[in-house]
Each structure stands twice: as structure tokens, then as C-alpha cells.
Amino acid sequence: MNFTVLMCVYAEDSLEFFKRALESCTADQTVKPTEVLIIRNGKVSDEIEQYLDNVQSHDSTIHVIRLAHNVGLAAALNRxxxxxxxxxxxxxxxxxxSLPNRFELQTSFLRNHPDSADITVLGTSLQEFTETSxxxxxxxxxxxxxTSHDELAKYARFQSPVHHPTVMIRTSALREVGGYPQDAGRFEDYLLWERLLLHGAFFANLSEVLLGYRVDSGAYTRRxxxxxxxxxxxxxxxxxxxxFTTLPLFIRNILVRGVYRLIPTGIKKPLYRLRTAVKNTSLGRS
Known part of the structure; x- marks a missing residue:
């Protein structure tokens, strides 16, 4: 099964973190991607620039697309x-x-699932981590x-149905809806899922944790x-x-999600952890 890893790097990214991320989805994978497209979203540090030159010259599957200016994540992904x-x-x-068996499990699911011909987006569970040293x-x-499409179609009216960094997306379907929405602020992924669902896309998630999601001291503040x-x-x-939503759902989402955006970080952090634990328990996992 052929697939492309699509990732962006920009000025504020850490060389160390970027190297580890790239290695985790290439050399460390039990099933390796057909190609890797790295979008250099504007100027980056000299160290990252040198690293990009080096990996591209030593690995024919890695290609770097250099943008002169930072155009935002959605526009960069569309490039x-x-x-x-x-x-x-x-x-x-x-x-x-990415955990070493991420692509092995995702591609196996896409090949062997009874509805594999219909699947448009496949995500996985993830686990947050910090780097203490x-x-x-x-x-x-x-x-x-x-995990099932029917559950996710309902869930999407309240929260994002997939974790964006974990997904595999059918290229043709992404192109059919015009790529990533570029007018969605910080929610280009969630708006994309809405567009795909309205176009009849089929969603699924694997229950396995297949990606480590880095968080730092500012993670809750940015939310x-x-x-x-x-x-x-x-x-x-x-x-x-x-x-996509009804008037009652619109009001509910503005109240619940809006209030969450404005509560102090000191309250947001334990509330987020409690909500996550309750959701995992409701799904029968921990």
C-alpha cells in the first residue's frame, strides 16, 4: 500500500524534536512510507536548513518543498x-x-477491513508526553x-472525531473537498472533518495508542x-x-466549548484531565 507522510516545519520548531519526529515515522517504522513530503513553512534556523539538505540528499524518498514565507499550516499542507x-x-x-507499528497497523486495517473501500479517514488513539530530560x-x-463511523459521525457534532496528527487520509477525497480550509483560524482540521462528513466520507479510528503527542507548560494556555x-x-x-449542527447543538457548543476557552488555566488543566479520564472510561478503555 502506497502512502505519503506529509509534515511541516517552521521557524519555531526544535531541531532535536523535528529529527526525532521524522525518524519515528520513517526509519523506526516497521512499515515505511512510500515518500515523505516536508513543507518548510518559511525560513527556519540554519541547523534545520542543514538537516533538511542532509536528509534529502541521503534518502530519495524524502522531498523538501521550501516556501519563502510562513503561509499558515492549512495553506502549507495544501501546497x-x-x-x-x-x-x-x-x-x-x-x-x-509515531510509535514503530503505527503504519503497520493502519495499513493493515485499511487493507483488511470489510469496509476498506469506503474508508476515507483513519485515526488512532494518542498519548500525551513531556520530555523531562x-x-x-x-x-x-x-x-x-x-472507533466506528456511526459513532464518529455523531461525536463530530460535539468534538473533533479524529486526532489530526494520527490520521491517514485518502488523497482523492482530500482533493475533492478542496484540501484544508484556509479560513478556519486554529480549527482547519475540524472544519475539514466536517466537510468530508458532509460529502459522505467514512471515518474510523483504531483504539491502539500509536502516537505520542508532545505537550509543554503552555499547552493548556494555548487551548x-x-x-x-x-x-x-x-x-x-x-x-x-x-x-452540520442544529440550533440547540449550536447553542450547546458555544456555551460548553466557549466557557472552556475562557476559564483560568489552573482550572482548565484538572478539568481537562478529568474529562479525558471520564471519556476514556465511557469508551471502555483506560
């Missing part, structure tokens, strides 16, 4: 989408870690999601604030206008 030559795209962020990782909350609230309101208005 990369134009160059994809495989049937599937596997997303990867520049600071996360070089090469020492501390693992935290697992983030689980429903809130007035800018995030504005993007949230804009997203929910789009969902309602498109008929």
Missing part, C-alpha cells in the same frame, strides 16, 4: 497536497512521535475516541483565550450554517 503522488496521506507533526519521556493522559474563543465561535457558526 504539499499538490505534490502527493500516492493514494493515501499520513499526517505527522514536527514534534510528535534528553531521551527521557514522561507519559501522561491517553486520548481515546470512538484558551479570547483569540481561541473567536475561532471557536466562527467554527460553530459555520457548522450551523452548513447544516
Amino acid at each position: 504539499g497536497l499538490k505534490h502527493v503522488t500516492t493514494d493515501w496521506i499520513a499526517r505527522m507533526d514536527a514534534d510528535d512521535i 534528553p531521551d527521557k519521556l514522561e507519559w501522561h493522559e491517553k486520548r481515546m475516541l470512538p 484558551g483565550g479570547w483569540a481561541m474563543l473567536r475561532d471557536e465561535v466562527k467554527l460553530q457558526k459555520t457548522f450551523y450554517k452548513d447544516g
